Amino acid sequence: AQRVTQPEKLLSVFKGAPVELKCNYSYSGSPELFWYVQYSRQRLQLLLRHISRESIKGFTADLNKGETSFHLKKPFAQEEDSAMYYCALSAYSGAGSYQLTFGKGTKLSVIP
């Protein structure tokens, strides 16, 4: 069974400081990993996925299969980055369908 671990419940950083939100996973197959974000009073939304290798809002995440990690990074935090961040692993469950397994989430607080 797949598992996603986010070791930090809360991460506080000053504006302009670098941010790293940690995510480790366990999965026997080839993983597809995502970061979802939930801003205050908004719905859960996709931030980025490892397959696309793109940078969204200055965030990047690299899949490290050797360390089974998918840490989310941003060089300079902004106040608007304050939100709840969830790492998620997508596993194929048959019939063209996937099931997402979420970590517990990390609340990022950017201090002005």
Place this chain on the structure above:
Amino acid sequence: EAGVTQFPSHSVIEKGQTVTLRCDPISGHDNLYWYRRVMGKEIKFLLHFVKESKQDESGMPNNRFLAERTGGTYSTLKVQPAELEDSGVYFCASSHVGTGELFFGEGSRLTVL
């Protein structure tokens, strides 16, 4: 394009009562998922529909929970009778078949007193 919509946004009921949550997925999305986040815990999978068929309901906590998706469009999740531990936020998500990217609704917060 309208996103995933859920109703109600918040429901407060007493233990033993019944509540029905509704989810309207994005038009054309055959996959529909229900997830739940109980206070302080992670978002957990409940079940998954492909069109009107239940593909996976391994996450349903017990037989007090009943999900339906008649006609393969909107879905309902009924809790009967509700217990205190059912309190949490229930998320619905939808996607096209063949993709792992899910689009989430805003969630329905359930409070059982």
